Amino acid sequence: MTDKLATILTAAQDHAEQVILPSVDKWNAGKTWPRDASDKAGAVGLTGLYAPEEHGGQGLPLSEGIQVYEQLGVGDGAYAFALSMHNICTFAGCSFGTEAFKQRWARDLTSGRKLANFALTEPQSGSDPMQMYTRAMINDDGTWTINGSKAWVSLATEADVYFTVVKTSDVPGHKDMAMIAIPADAPGISFGPLYDTPSYNFLPMSEMYLDNVVVSEDNIILPVGQGLQGSLMAIDIARVSIASGCCGLMQSALDTALSYSKNRKMFGGKNLDLDGIQWMLGEVATDLEASRLLYRKAAEALGSEDGPLMAAHAKRFVPDAAVKAANTCTQVLGGMGLLQPYGLDRLSRLAQMLRIVDGTTEISRVVIGRALQKRAATMPDLPVPKGFGEAAGNADEIAAE
Known part of the structure; x- marks a missing residue:
């Protein structure tokens, strides 16, 4: 990990802990975008992740910058999603826009003074x-x-x-x-x-x-x-960014369940001492590790021939895992998991939203299925076992009669 990435990830973690988590319920109640929060995100470099340094950006490659949303997702997945889309637009404007556009907009976008x-x-x-x-x-x-x-x-x-x-x-x-x-x-x-x-x-x-x-x-x-080619690339970046944010969501749900179950007394012991609880949360932990590996591999593939397929794999698997994680962690808390202060109901709804935006998980399955069709077309046909073809042929003749 580079020093710059480490610094940015620390800034994102601090932003989640100090700005997002203490206020997200108030933001939702007020139904207003927290411009002061996004201003703070811009002040620590979170609104120009991929933009060139000459325009005030961080100049991070996609494979590194996308990891920021995992940290922000611990605070809130919708907030992470909004900043991810801003960063994609800022990257596009600073990389492909006209010189006049860059002069007018670049530094305002990378600093977060203006949002896209x-x-x-x-x-x-x-x-x-x-x-x-x-x-x-x-x-x-x-x-x-x-x-x-x-x-x-x-x-x-x-x-x-x-x-x-x-x-x-x-x-x-x-x-x-x-x-x-x-x-x-x-x-x-x-x-x-x-x-x-x-x-x-x-x-x-x-x-x-x-x-x-x-x-x-x-x-x-x-x-x-x-226009379409650029849009599809933007969507691929967004899909991997969403997978990254989902990992933060999963971590938040898991941490909530662990913090609760380590002290909750039941059946003569603590909940976390029960095999059933350990198995449930252990499965969430495994899904989280697998999800991290998958979205980071997909981020590395962006811009390559394998990029769209890897983005589809990440968007198909990780949000589904996040929905499962939020629901499992809610179940671990029992009735307490339904109460707003624990935040698991919010995480469950967010995970479902992230399954849908920028291409549903079903669309990702279509992308994966078409890739499998192309792969199958290049593979040799399997030999038919002796006698099997004749039997099949006889069956076809009988059916025709």
């Missing part, structure tokens, strides 16, 4: 980005006029700029897709009612509406033809 988020999903398309209706018309002066809507936009009304994927024609397919940064104060941008999300009400989510929004060509992040 990603807008791809649409109300009618869900996990199918090919069914996109948001259109950008390129004007004679180089500006873009954008019309359409996006759904499940995180930091809705709170972010300062939205990295939005658009189509530039009505031709089916993805070759006309682009990504453009739309400032929150652009005329014509508006938001629908905030979604009611009981366990992460502090994270504003809603639909975003674009009505003849005009944006400068300086705000083009990915030009026409590169």
Whole structure:
């Protein structure tokens, strides 16, 4: 581990313990994004993880920076998710944006003074980005006029700029897709009612509406033809980031169950002395270790040919393990696990949310299944045992008759 990574991980751990955990219930009750908390995250380097140092970022490789969300996930998975999306957008803007965009936005984003988020999903398309209706018309002066809507936009009304994927024609397919940064104060941008999300009400989510929004060509992040490819890479990074945050969630649930069961007296001893309790929590501990290894391996593969598949493996396995861990740890506490002060109900709901965002676990299974189909196509056929083919052939003839 490099000294820089160690410093950043320590900062993330301190942020979770000192800023997130003492306040997350109050944030949810207030239903307001804790801007003072994200400002503090920016002050210690957590909002420009992958951005180049020349723009005020930490310059960490994805394989290292993604580990930050495990630490933040101990505090809250939704908070970790929001910062992960900001970091992805900041990385994209600082790496692929125009020089004018970098001059205007880079240091504000890496410092956390301004927040960014990603807008791809649409109300009618869900996990199918090919069914996109948001259109950008390129004007004679180089500006873009954008019309359409996006759904499940995180930091809705709170972010300062939205990295939005658009189509530039009505031709089916993805070759006309682009990504453009739309400032929150652009005329014509508006938001629908905030979604009611009981366990992460502090994270504003809603639909975003674009009505003849005009944006400068300086705000083009990915030009026409590169929008979908860049979006898929962003989603892969997000999926591994979510897996990282889920590990923090699992650690928090396990620690709560251990702290409770080591002192809870039952049947002449402590709960943690019971084989059944040890087995339940031992399984959570094994799943946590396996999840850490998997998301870190996936993070190392990002940007390579194996990146999308490894991201799918991480997104398929780790959030499922987090749901199981939260439920198991709740069971260990019995009735006490249902009480708000222990936080396990919040963790259970968060784990379920993380199974869904940025591609459901079912979508990950589709990605994995298609990879298996491609692998199977390259493998030799197994020889048919002598006599088996003849019997099968006779059966087919009888069925035909």
